[in-house]
Amino acid sequence: EAGERYAACGKIILLGEHAVVYGRPAIALPIPLAVEAMVRREGQGINIVIPRWGLEQPVHANTQGLSGILAKILKDLDLDRENMTIEVFPHIPRAMGLGGSSALAVAILRALDAQFDLGMDNSRINELAYECEKAAHGTPSGVDNTVATYGTPLRYQQVDGKPIFRDLRLTEPLQLVVGITGRESLTADTVAQVRNAWTQHPDRYNSIFDQIGSLTEAAEQALEQGKLGDLGDLMNLCHGYLNALQLSTPELEELIHIARANGALGAKLTGGGGGGSMIALCPDNPDAVAQAMQAAGYETLSVTVG
Numbered sequence: 667e668a669g670e671r672y673a674a675c676g677k678i679i680l681l682g683e684h685a686v687v688y689g690r691p692a693i694a695l696p697i698p699l700a701v702e703a704m705v706r707r708e709g710q711g712i713n714i715v716i717p718r719w720g721l722e723q724p725v726h727a728n729t730q731g732l733s734g735i736l737a738k739i740l741k742d743l744d745l746d747r748e749n750m751t752i753e754v755f756p757h758i759p760r761a762m763g764l765g766g767s768s769a770l771a772v773a774i775l776r777a778l779d780a781q782f783d784l785g786m787d788n789s790r791i792n793e794l795a796y797e798c799e800k801a802a803h804g805t806p807s808g809v810d811n812t813v814a815t816y817g818t819p820l821r822y823q824q825v826d827g828k829p830i831f832r833d834l835r836l837t838e839p840l841q842l843v844v845g846i847t848g849r850e851s852l853t854a855d856t857v858a859q860v861r862n863a864w865t866q867h868p869d870r871y872n873s874i875f876d877q878i879g880s881l882t883e884a885a886e887q888a889l890e891q892g893k894l895g896d897l898g899d900l901m902n903l904c905h906g907y908l909n910a911l912q913l914s915t916p917e918l919e920e921l922i923h924i925a926r927a928n929g930a931l932g933a934k935l936t937g938g939g940g941g942g943s944m945i946a947l948c949p950d951n952p953d954a955v956a957q958a959m960q961a962a963g964y965e966t967l968s969v970t971v972g
């Protein structure tokens with residue numbers, strides 16, 4: 667039987683990554699149609715297939731990674747004794763800081779919801795996707811799964827361990843170029859690296875998180891007032907702090923340099939860092955910036971938000 671595909675968004679963190687894990691705010695933007703998933707009731711047991719990654723494997727409770735996480739979710743949903751094939755179509759590169767893992771979870775949950783008439787609303791889907799994120803990387807803030815689910819520009823913060831988020835109103839569409847280093851990076855690793863440093867010198871690192879938090883608050887205003895020059899400055903400053911957290915790499919620095927030299931208003935790493943991707947704010951010249959990055963051998967993604 668031909669199944670239907672269900673989609674979820676990826677994400678770009680505009681400002682606030684890492685600090686958001688410690689209760690400071692973050693601003694996140696959706697990348698539409700990042701992942702699609704389809705569930706068919708067929709075959710023996712439960713299998714997951716991701717043609718683009720050449721992945722095809724049974725879903726088992728005592729396995730690591732995606733299969734193990736899925737097994738847990740299917741058990742929670744009381745679907746673990748069904749026969750089905752879960753097929754996933756990612757349209758963004760994995761492990762590049764663009765929210766692929768959350769998008770994957772949300773798309774699969776939506777496909778399961780439709781196929782088995784589970785009646786889940788976005789809030790339930792978001793909750794379950796957060797559980798997947800926790801299984802994948804320990805102490806996530808919940809920003810990735812929230813954008814993957816709701817697909818709107820958000821201000822996100824954890825207050826007393828509870829997610830508080832609201833839609834941001836943009837005065838005009840935001841033109842961003844994503845520069846992709848090609849160096850895969852696991853958020854679990856960079857989050858653990860920052861936690862390790864914070865544990866040893868909490869005061870030192872808390873003050874950096876405070877600084878990132880106040881840049882993020884200022885960026886929220888700049889965004890809602892359409893002050894893009896200001897927003898660009900705030901992005902540049904934020905990258906300085908992310909660099910202080912040792913999250914940058916030579917490739918990220920090169921891409922950021924190219925973006926600024928070609929007239930981007932601001933540029934910074936985005937997401938977990940340690941590889942992955944960077945973003946450049948380019949209201950007037952996205953093509954020139956993207957071409958300069960490509961000429962240096964990098965893949966790019968042009969995203970218009972709002």
Ligand code: MEV
Pocket residue numbers: 679682683684685686687763765805806807808809810853857937938
């Ligand atoms: C990853 O997209 C964003 C981080 O702040 C981790 C998180 O919020 O869970 C690095």
